[in-house]
Amino acid sequence: MTTAPAPKLPASLAANPKLSSWVRFTDEDHVAISPGKVEIGQGIVTALAQIAADELDVEIGRIEMIRASTATSPNEGVTSGSLSVQQSGRALRHVCAEVRQLFLAAASERLGVDASQLDVGDGTISGPGNVRTSYWELIGEVSLDHDATAGATAKIAARRAIAGHSVQRIDIPDKVFARPRFIHDRTLPDLLHGRVLRPDVSGARLIALNEAAARAVPGLVAIVRDGGFGGVVADSEAAAEAALKALRKGAAWSGGEPLPNEDDLAGFLKSQLVETTIINTRTAPQTHGHAQTLRRQYTRPYIAHASIAPSCAMAQWDDDRVHVWTHSQGVYLLRADLAIVLKLPAESIIVEHMEGAGCYGHNAADDVALDAVLLAKAATGRPVRVQWSRHDEMSHAPFGAAMAIEIEADLDADNEIVGWRHAIWSNGHAARPGRAAQPALLAATEMANRYPRMISSNPPAANGGGGDRNSVPLYDFLAWTITSHRLLTMPVRTSALRTLGAQGNVFAIESLLDEIAALRGEDPIEFRLRHLHDDRAKDVIRAAARRAQWKPQKRSGIGHGVGFARYKNTGAYCAAIAEVEGADDIRVKRLTLAVDVGEAINPDGVVNQIEGGAIQATSWVLKERVRFDRARITSTSWTDYPILTFSDVPAVDVEIIQRPEIEPVGAGEAAHGPVTAAIANAVFDCLGVRVRDLPITRDKIIAAMELAS
Amino acid sequence: MPTIQFQLNGAAAAVDADPDQMLLEVLRGRLGVTSPHFGCGAGECGACYVMVGDRVVASCDMPMWSVAGKDIVTVEGLGTAEQPHALQRAFISEQAMQCGYCVSGILISAAALLKRNPSPTEAEVRAALDRNLCRCGSHNRMVRAVLRAASEMVAP
Ligand code: FES
Ligand code: FES
Numbered sequence: 001m002t003t004a005p006a007p008k009l010p011a012s013l014a015a016n017p018k019l020s021s022w023v024r025f026t027d028e029d030h031v032a033i034s035p036g037k038v039e040i041g042q043g044i045v046t047a048l049a050q051i052a053a054d055e056l057d058v059e060i061g062r063i064e065m066i067r068a069s070t071a072t073s074p075n076e077g078v079t080s081g082s083l084s085v086q087q088s089g090r091a092l093r094h095v096c097a098e099v100r101q102l103f104l105a106a107a108s109e110r111l112g113v114d115a116s117q118l119d120v121g122d123g124t125i126s127g128p129g130n131v132r133t134s135y136w137e138l139i140g141e142v143s144l145d146h147d148a149t150a151g152a153t154a155k156i157a158a159r160r161a162i163a164g165h166s167v168q169r170i171d172i173p174d175k176v177f178a179r180p181r182f183i184h185d186r187t188l189p190d191l192l193h194g195r196v197l198r199p200d201v202s203g204a205r206l207i208a209l210n211e212a213a214a215r216a217v218p219g220l221v222a223i224v225r226d227g228g229f230g231g232v233v234a235d236s237e238a239a240a241e242a243a244l245k246a247l248r249k250g251a252a253w254s255g256g257e258p259l260p261n262e263d264d265l266a267g268f269l270k271s272q273l274v275e276t277t278i279i280n281t282r283t284a285p286q287t288h289g290h291a292q293t294l295r296r297q298y299t300r301p302y303i304a305h306a307s308i309a310p311s312c313a314m315a316q317w318d319d320d321r322v323h324v325w326t327h328s329q330g331v332y333l334l335r336a337d338l339a340i341v342l343k344l345p346a347e348s349i350i351v352e353h354m355e356g357a358g359c360y361g362h363n364a365a366d367d368v369a370l371d372a373v374l375l376a377k378a379a380t381g382r383p384v385r386v387q388w389s390r391h392d393e394m395s396h397a398p399f400g401a402a403m404a405i406e407i408e409a410d411l412d413a414d415n416e417i418v419g420w421r422h423a424i425w426s427n428g429h430a431a432r433p434g435r436a437a438q439p440a441l442l443a444a445t446e447m448a449n450r451y452p453r454m455i456s457s458n459p460p461a462a463n464g465g466g467g468d469r470n471s472v473p474l475y476d477f478l479a480w481t482i483t484s485h486r487l488l489t490m491p492v493r494t495s496a497l498r499t500l501g502a503q504g505n506v507f508a509i510e511s512l513l514d515e516i517a518a519l520r521g522e523d524p525i526e527f528r529l530r531h532l533h534d535d536r537a538k539d540v541i542r543a544a545a546r547r548a549q550w551k552p553q554k555r556s557g558i559g560h561g562v563g564f565a566r567y568k569n570t571g572a573y574c575a576a577i578a579e580v581e582g583a584d585d586i587r588v589k590r591l592t593l594a595v596d597v598g599e600a601i602n603p604d605g606v607v608n609q610i611e612g613g614a615i616q617a618t619s620w621v622l623k624e625r626v627r628f629d630r631a632r633i634t635s636t637s638w639t640d641y642p643i644l645t646f647s648d649v650p651a652v653d654v655e656i657i658q659r660p661e662i663e664p665v666g667a668g669e670a671a672h673g674p675v676t677a678a679i680a681n682a683v684f685d686c687l688g689v690r691v692r693d694l695p696i697t698r699d700k701i702i703a704a705m706e707l708a709s
Numbered sequence: 710m711p712t713i714q715f716q717l718n719g720a721a722a723a724v725d726a727d728p729d730q731m732l733l734e735v736l737r738g739r740l741g742v743t744s745p746h747f748g749c750g751a752g753e754c755g756a757c758y759v760m761v762g763d764r765v766v767a768s769c770d771m772p773m774w775s776v777a778g779k780d781i782v783t784v785e786g787l788g789t790a791e792q793p794h795a796l797q798r799a800f801i802s803e804q805a806m807q808c809g810y811c812v813s814g815i816l817i818s819a820a821a822l823l824k825r826n827p828s829p830t831e832a833e834v835r836a837a838l839d840r841n842l843c844r845c846g847s848h849n850r851m852v853r854a855v856l857r858a859a860s861e862m863v864a865p
Binding site for chain 2: 040176182184308360615644647649
């Protein structure tokens with residue numbers, strides 16, 4: 001029995017302790033780094049390469065980042081929640097520090113010099129008297145095939161030369177020089193092409209096919225049917241498309257699940273069967289004078305991931321083993337679901353990652369992988385590539401959940417907040433694969449041996465929650481009750497979209513705060529600062545205010561607003577100030593943000609993600625809303641689901657507060673909530689009306705004006 | 710199937726293709742030219758843009774019969790790592806993307822703009838890229854990259 005608590009390994013490393021699963025020195029004087037996290041356009045592979053290069057003391061050009069695969073990579077779950085630097089980065093930092101130590105020990109033995117006298121420069125280990133060797137010369141003497149120990153110490157922040165400095169992303173040259181990097185651009189020998197038949201009417205089931213016309217299409221290899229799952233395999237994409245078109249003509253469907261009224265989302269959400277959870281309460285030590293209660297309702301619509309690339313996958317069977325190429329965010333999780341559907345041991349399935357376009361959460365990447373696996377069964381050992389259409393992606397992939405949020409704020413005679421009740425009605429925000437006894441994949445609900453559609457749930461509060469994410473105020477209100485009502489019905493399929501519930505909750509909280517500050521005649525920034533005790537929170541708000549020269553002179557037709565949040569209440573701090581212009585049509589002219597992610601490994605990469613998040617959030621706020629009638633999703637093209645374009649995009653100015661000594665957290669989701677709220681508050685400043693239903697369109701503004709007059 | 714001839718990135722090309730088949734499918738599926746990306750197949754996103762002569766066209770919406778005898782340029786023909794186009798250099802310098810899937814179409818729109826207007830204003834760059842969608846929100850970096858490339862190209 002040990003008495004002292006053993007030092008702890010980072011969680012990702014404890015789960016995958018073998019050093020060689022993370023790091024290998026290769027013959028060509030390179031270092032292969034193998035994380036379990038995947039690139040989704042956020043620059044993670046570069047940030048991880050920086051960390052590894054720094055700890056090992058090699059040039060970043062020597063680092064070769066290995067794509068995640070269930071055949072070789074550590075299992076790090078899913079790449080989501082802005083956790084990759086936190087999880088993978090910490091693990092790699094630890095692993096590389098230990099590996100460096102092991103090699104120094106071996107070098108010390110070989111060179112006869114004490115390890116403390118040795119230095120590493122770009123992989124060359126040298127010491128007094130000009131003795132030298134290198135990692136690669138010592139490969140034979142150091143085995144990495146054992147578990148990490150908790151003993152290694154990484155460099156202190158001041159000694160890091162690469163992490164903490166802006167470097168160019170390692171994936172970008174391929175992308176500007178058209179070197180195939182996306183799964184969409186890769187090919188395999190003897191590749192065939194597949195397409196899947198999906199219903200127009202939501203939830204309808206395929207009951208009959210007339211195959212004759214499809215059979216006549218030249219190049220057709222197979223028509224696949226498994227219960228309500230139907231598709232084609234052909235020798236070219238054109239032939240697959242033609243066969244699918246022919247198949248669609250002769251398809252008969254039954255049933256369907258009615259969709260809610262898109263114009264009364266709150267009414268729908270509040271009338272469903274729910275599971276109610278008290279998320280958090282705070283009780284005031286004594287009762288305070290309560291003069292009035294403000295009661296406000298906020299809504300946000302269903303939002304599409306709307307990747308610029310519709311999802312794609314490839315699969316190839318070899319007897320009863322299958323190899324899958326996917327842009328899924330979690331190769332092991334996808335494998336777990338495939339194993340359930342295929343009734344195969346997980347070891348019979350290899351799931352290998354290839355980059356896709358930015359996905360912003362759980363889109364159709366996993367669904368299309370099962371499609372490819374099922375179609376490839378009919379391809380007698382040849383690989384099959386399945387490419388979803390834009391229409392498929394916009395109608396069958398999961399959406400970010402719609403939300404209705406009601407806040408009641410009790411105010412005293414001075415309009416200070418003495419009580420706060422925040423209630424959320426929403427579907428769950430996560431139905432990712434690999435987490436339940438039932439699969440989350442679309443085709444699994446269609447096959448003969450089918451599973452029910454998985455109703456989305458919410459991650460536990462310890463993981464940041466789901467619909468309730470960011471619903472607990474960071475402000476020092478005296479008392480509060482936060483309640484989450486998760487729907488037990490799910491007519492519109494939902495799963496994880498960037499920030500989960502945080503965008504909606506921050507919008508609601510920060511809008512109401514703004515309203516109360518205005519009621520008090522107090523500056524909204526002063527009001528926030530007065531209610532915050534966390535210096536990092538106050539610092540980002542002050543930095544954004546300084547940068548935006550808060551508060552600019554009031555000019556007619558222009559408005560300014562502020563929003564703040566700490567993502568998940570444990571992640572990145574972000575404050576945003578929006579400048580908007582307009583009358584009944586709003587244009588966001590400028591966004592000024594300040595962000596604190598602790599140690600920013602690649603500061604320019606952090607700025608890039610914050611800019612991107614801010615612009616995407618602006619698009620959500622001004623334009624986006626999944627459209628449907630009572631039977632089908634209707635926003636299935638870019639015309640029906642418009643997003644912000646180059647001429648609508650605001651100027652975005654970002655300041656990073658660098659804190660090298662504080663553990664890094666992700667930046668990808670920090671901006672959405674604050675930007676949403678800042679725009680809504682700026683609209684009020686500009687027009688004098690509060691729009692509480694997103695998106696803030698011309699119609700909503702006119703409706704709010706009518707209500708106000 | 711008739712043989713359709715055209716110039717592709719400066720070299721003569723010929724394919725036997727259905728005249729109604731779209732250029733995007735032929736480039737990607739038959740000629741292994743993967744920079745034009747499939748995004749919507751409906752002329753609405755710009756991911757598949759190529760230059761035909763001096764014009765930017767959606768190759769997903771461009772039947773083969775209409776490109777016979779034409780001069781087609783894709784990102785493969787703009788430059789290489791050894792001899793990059795000023796735009797390719799600038800997109801690297803400005804780190805002008807997140808996922809980068811939209812980038813080839815944007816490089817094409819920008820290259821066509823710089824051909825007809827070597828010193829565009831920021832507003833002209835935005836207008837020229839307005840039919841290209843980017844879901845990651847990398848717009849402002851891309852605009853800066855195009856302006857940087859323009860200034861490098863006119864500098865003596
Ligand atoms: S794929 Fe051609 S414009 Fe979208
Ligand atoms: S960089 Fe991802 S869509 Fe433009």
